[in-house]
Amino acid sequence: MKELSLDEIKKVQLDILIYVDKICKENNIEYSLAYGTLIGAIRHKGFIPWDDDIDIILKRSEYNKLLDVLYSEENGKYKVFSPKDEGYFYPYAKVSDLNTIIREKNWPDYKDLGVNIDIFPIDFVPDGEEKAYYDSMQQYVRCLHNCLTDIAYAHKNKIASLVKRMCRFRKVKKCRRKSEWYWKDKIEQLTHIKESQNIACIVDGDYCLWNKELLEDYIDIKFENILFKASRDYDKMLREYYGDYMILPPIEERVSNHDFVAYWK
Helix, strand or coil, X not given: CCECCHHHHHHHHHHHHHHHHHHHHHCCCCCEECHHHHHHHHHHCCCCCCCCCCEEEEEHHHHHHHHXXXXXXXXXXXXEECCCCCCCCCCCEEEEECCEEEEECCCCCCCCCCCEEEEEEEEEEXXXXXXXXXXXXXXXXXXXXXXXXXXXXCCCCHHHHHHHHHHHHHHHHHHCCCCHHHHHHHHHHCCCCCXXXXXXXXXXXXXXXXXXXXXXCEEEEEECXXXXXXXXXXXXXXXXXXXXXXXXXXXXXXCCCCCEEEEEC
């Protein structure tokens, strides 16, 4: 198999985003570019030069609508993967290019998952119980990971590494007393919160609350010379999450946070 270059990975991801954007427009589904992708759109007018992924966010109701449409689509080029799929260990969806395959260092291989973009649901968070609610979700997400994966912890200190492995073994053993569907159901139950003032991507590892108004109005924004959707209040969204996102990080930090190799099939 031939390995994809960084530029080829970005081209494939951009094509996936164009496809998802088309689906959203045809079905009146609202979404926003998010995280590093949104920073890239504002600060670089496209990909952050050293980044290699694309993220979008949707309110849970819109997220479910998008998944329904994507699962009904069979075009032979793109495929959606989500917690609905057996053995899938991410708590959010991905749309993958079927002509590629990826091998991740810290995650096991999953079926035909190739170069992809991430699709994150945004949920209401119960007023006054935000941190406890988030912590519960993260506990269930970790149990799902422990149930389905065997992530090996590495450490320069061999004793520390052994201790980590022993602790993980106990956690894995406990989590695997239940099926993956038990943990996925626990995660699903936490998403049925009636409307509240705050929203968050509670399935993500970083804790950040936003006012629900941040996902009530959208604008067109350029990313790689193509118009996509973003929250009208993108500046507030990014500053609450990252601080001053317009400042470039130190040169030594301008590296990808992802560790995978992509191949053409």
